[in-house]
Amino acid sequence: MKRFFFFVLLPVFTSSIAVLAQAPVISFDTVISGLSQPIEVVHAGDSSGRIFIVQKGGAVRVYNKDYSFRRNFLVVTGISTLGEQGLLSLAFHPDYKNNGFLYVYYANSGGDLELARYRISANPDSVNVASRVILKTIPHPTNTNHNGGELHFGPEGYLYLSTGDGGGGGDVPNNAQNTSVLLGKMLRFAVDTTSVAPYYTVPADNPFGNEIFAYGLRNPFRWSFDRLNYDMWIGDVGQDRFEEVNHRRYDSTRGINYGWRCYEGGAAYNSSGCGPAANYTFPVYTYALPPTGGGSGSITGGNVYRGELYPDLKGYYLAADYTSGRFYKIKFDSVANTYDTSTQVVLPGGIVDFGETEEGELYATNLNNGRLLRIVSSGPVHYTFNGNGNWDIASNWMGNKIPPATLPVNCKIIIRPSAGGECVLNVQQTVPAGTEIIVENDKQFRINGNLTIQ
Numbered sequence: 001m002k003r004f005f006f007f008v009l010l011p012v013f014t015s016s017i018a019v020l021a022q023a024p025v026i027s028f029d030t031v032i033s034g035l036s037q038p039i040e041v042v043h044a045g046d047s048s049g050r051i052f053i054v055q056k057g058g059a060v061r062v063y064n065k066d067y068s069f070r071r072n073f074l075v076v077t078g079i080s081t082l083g084e085q086g087l088l089s090l091a092f093h094p095d096y097k098n099n100g101f102l103y104v105y106y107a108n109s110g111g112d113l114e115l116a117r118y119r120i121s122a123n124p125d126s127v128n129v130a131s132r133v134i135l136k137t138i139p140h141p142t143n144t145n146h147n148g149g150e151l152h153f154g155p156e157g158y159l160y161l162s163t164g165d166g167g168g169g170g171d172v173p174n175n176a177q178n179t180s181v182l183l184g185k186m187l188r189f190a191v192d193t194t195s196v197a198p199y200y201t202v203p204a205d206n207p208f209g210n211e212i213f214a215y216g217l218r219n220p221f222r223w224s225f226d227r228l229n230y231d232m233w234i235g236d237v238g239q240d241r242f243e244e245v246n247h248r249r250y251d252s253t254r255g256i257n258y259g260w261r262c263y264e265g266g267a268a269y270n271s272s273g274c275g276p277a278a279n280y281t282f283p284v285y286t287y288a289l290p291p292t293g294g295g296s297g298s299i300t301g302g303n304v305y306r307g308e309l310y311p312d313l314k315g316y317y318l319a320a321d322y323t324s325g326r327f328y329k330i331k332f333d334s335v336a337n338t339y340d341t342s343t344q345v346v347l348p349g350g351i352v353d354f355g356e357t358e359e360g361e362l363y364a365t366n367l368n369n370g371r372l373l374r375i376v377s378s379g380p381v382h383y384t385f386n387g388n389g390n391w392d393i394a395s396n397w398m399g400n401k402i403p404p405a406t407l408p409v410n411c412k413i414i415i416r417p418s419a420g421g422e423c424v425l426n427v428q429q430t431v432p433a434g435t436e437i438i439v440e441n442d443k444q445f446r447i448n449g450n451l452t453i454q
């Protein structure tokens, strides 16, 4: 998110990116439009299926699983939206369903970085704005850029937050390497240990006795946990030469130094005060800025696809360049410890976040054209029906994808009736010979209509 508002042409830098994997071709379905600078998409993990869209200006909008608008969920006030500032992230407490706590991260009216907690009101679609408490304010003087950041809860219930290095260029104060400054870091907070201000404590095994969990980051604007295994994937926005993707397994991330400003990607940047290269953890993937063909500017780190609709896409980490619209599809082989990467341009650019729904389907937000986009794969589709109800109601299907009247080949239909009750399907459906129809949970379903096997 380095270059929202301007574009700099640099000399062409030739890279040698090997294209190794036959990744599925991806495209977008626009599912919600007319948003105002949507900067993040998240879910509440409360089995409601609702989709929450965070807008840079401070509003959070809540939608039903079928993309119909419910209402404005929250407006965060007292923020600055200059340049890269604004409301940047929202995370729901893992036990949100019971305690109603949610956390937001933004630049406050003075430009400092702030982590705050709210609580839901009696209306499940409306936050009690008077409930706001500030957990942490991190001084971020001088510059409006490089704020980070994204919030996620880890498997141990701690809250993780990525912060930018303080901005400008070159990290002149050397914040990212300074383990007593909270800029240019992955931070970690224990939020369930106290009910009094500041509503968190430092986890006992944080490596430096403060909120820092890992360091040496420049602008880790977007990052994620792999929902399968909590591997940490960080997109770190580079200076002038390289954008980078960092990946560590969950149990090998604490205390890691990701290198900035000693290194930009794998290349030395400013060696003043730096130790030997072995002290630093280098990215698993970098791309030159701009690559041949031109136009890259800022990486938006994404997620590993763990959804069910597109079996060929499973296990791929997706990231995108904000400026070029170039997507990076990285498949990590945990046995060989290798990373196969392929690229694809999906225009227009403007992607500032990837996020999952509760069921694990992957979405992206486009800051510039105000859209929520569902990631679509060219590979086979597994249409999965959940619960009980009508075949032709989109929200009964995983990813809101109803099988088309005539299915393409190589698809599966998975019927997953919920426990109890009879699954009745009102259906007019023609399926090619050889299509697998799988009924799970040892249940039966009854068809009203025509299910024609060709």
Ligand SMILES: [Ca+2]
Residues within 6 Å of the ligand: 216, 217, 236, 244, 258, 259, 260, 263, 264, 265, 281, 282, 283
């Ligand atoms: Ca780095």
Ligand SMILES: [Ca+2]
Residues within 6 Å of the ligand: 040, 041, 150, 222, 223, 224, 353, 354, 355
């Ligand atoms: Ca995200």
